[in-house]
Amino acid sequence: MRKFLVVPGVVLPCLAVLPAGCSSGDDPDENPADGGIPSDVRLTPSDTDYPAVGKLDPALRNALQQAAKDARDRDVDIRITSGWRSKAYQQRLLEEGVSKYGSLAEARQYVNTPEKSTHVFGRAVDVGPTRADDWLIQHGADYGLCQAYANEMWHFELLTTPGGDCPPQLSDAAAG
Ligand SMILES: [Zn+2]
Structure with a gap:
């Protein structure tokens, strides 16, 4: 069941008035307009219809x-699990982090503020699955891509030019 309709160039939230293809689920973290990714969607770096990728x-x-x-030529699938995020979405993630880790200081080690998050500026992606992370850690610098936080x-x-050296990693998001 889909919560959003994707037609070329547009992602529409599924509203009650829309026909089949939509469900009534309404998790704000899955709203594409905020950079959310519906749980039934596997995004690649070419899926620019979704703002999570389109606004990178x-x-x-x-x-x-x-x-x-x-x-892909090495049988590794790179998926975007999170890309561009709206400030509102980043704020929600931070608040969820505070309830999960018990304090803002703890949460900040894993979630940045809307003012500082590179996701909000379209300059960061989270990649999965682990096999893809391993591949990018090994080969990412060939494309200028670096793991930013240890x-x-x-x-x-x-963070570097293609074929360059990645800068030393920051220990965590709070160190940035
Ligand atoms: Zn991230």
């Missing part, structure tokens, strides 16, 4: 598309 910095997206193409093996940013 074009240079980052191009690097990911190139990497995904080469990874405690997030899935979080990549464009």
Whole structure:
């Protein structure tokens, strides 16, 4: 059951008035307009109809598309589990983190503020599955892609020129 209708160039939330193909589920974290990704969707770096991918910095997206193409040749599927996020979505994630970890200071090690998160600026992606993370950790620098935080093996940013050296990782998101 889909919560959103995707037609070329547009992602529409499924409303009660819309016909078949929609369900009544309404998890705000899955709202594509905020950068959410519906749970039944597997995004690739080419799925620009979804704002999570469509609103990424074009240079980052191009690097990911190139990497995904080469990874595919090695039987590795690169999926975007989170990309661009609206400030509202990032704020919700931070609040969820505070309830999960018990304090803002603890939560900040895993979730950044809307003002600081590189996701909000379209300059970060979270990649899965683990096999894809491992591949990108090994080969990402060939495309300028680097793991930014030591405690997030899935979080990549464009931090060097293709073939360059990645800068030292920050320990966590709070160190940034
Ligand atoms: Zn991330």
